[in-house]
Amino acid sequence: MQKIAKFEKVSKKQFVQDWLDTFTTATQAEAIQIYDQLQLPKRATIGSAGYDFFAPQSFILKPGESIKIPTGIRVQIAAGWVLKCYPRSGLGFKYRLQFNNTVGIIDSDYYDSDNEGHIFCKLLNDSREEKQLSLTQGEGFMQGIFVEYGITVDDEVDQLRNGGFGSTSKQ
Numbered sequence: 001m002q003k004i005a006k007f008e009k010v011s012k013k014q015f016v017q018d019w020l021d022t023f024t025t026a027t028q029a030e031a032i033q034i035y036d037q038l039q040l041p042k043r044a045t046i047g048s049a050g051y052d053f054f055a056p057q058s059f060i061l062k063p064g065e066s067i068k069i070p071t072g073i074r075v076q077i078a079a080g081w082v083l084k085c086y087p088r089s090g091l092g093f094k095y096r097l098q099f100n101n102t103v104g105i106i107d108s109d110y111y112d113s114d115n116e117g118h119i120f121c122k123l124l125n126d127s128r129e130e131k132q133l134s135l136t137q138g139e140g141f142m143q144g145i146f147v148e149y150g151i152t153v154d155d156e157v158d159q160l161r162n163g164g165f166g167s168t169s170k171q
């Protein structure tokens with residue numbers, strides 16, 4: 001198996017800033033407490049492809065509701081690889097849990113961006129059976145899979161990334 005990546009927590013400063021931007025009623029003390037309890041993503045078994053990301057905080061999602069989650073995690077990825085994030089299958093089966101952006105693509109050069117490569121996720125409870133999703137802090141909610149990719153033979157891109165969603169189209 002090729003070892004091509006390493007998960008880390010973003011800095012406490014970055015996490016607190018992003019947490020308070022996202023949850024405007026949260027306090028700094030709450031954000032610090034959440035940061036201190038963050039766990040790095042893990043695979044459940046030797047044969048699992050997906051690294052489970054664990055909920056930084058408990059939350060409830062009613063059908064039709066969505067939530068943006070600053071995971072507190074960044075990842076160093078070798079060139080030529082990408083991390084693709086999906087909802088955990090069990091939550092998909094039970095609640096049709098979706099990402100607003102369908103799949104989270106985490107590029108290797110996101111790590112060096114101005115938000116430290118902080119991975120965010122936007123979840124939607126798309127249940128058609130009026131099922132409310134209740135997730136406890138520390139429970140897995142998304143899985144990330146490292147995938148190798150290629151580029152075209154005439155690819156000459158030389159632009160550098162600095163930022164999250166939509167950053168390369170802003171320039």
Ligand SMILES: O=c1ccn([C@H]2C[C@H](O)[C@@H](COP(=O)(O)OP(=O)(O)OP(=O)(O)O)O2)c(=O)[nH]1
Nearest residue numbers: 104105106107110119120164165166167168169
């Ligand atoms: O669910 C996601 C998807 C993306 N990202 C981060 C990592 C990724 O490297 C960066 C840019 O994402 P993407 O390339 O998918 O978005 P874009 O809107 O096309 O932005 P860009 O113009 O920066 O490529 O945002 C997340 O944290 N969570």
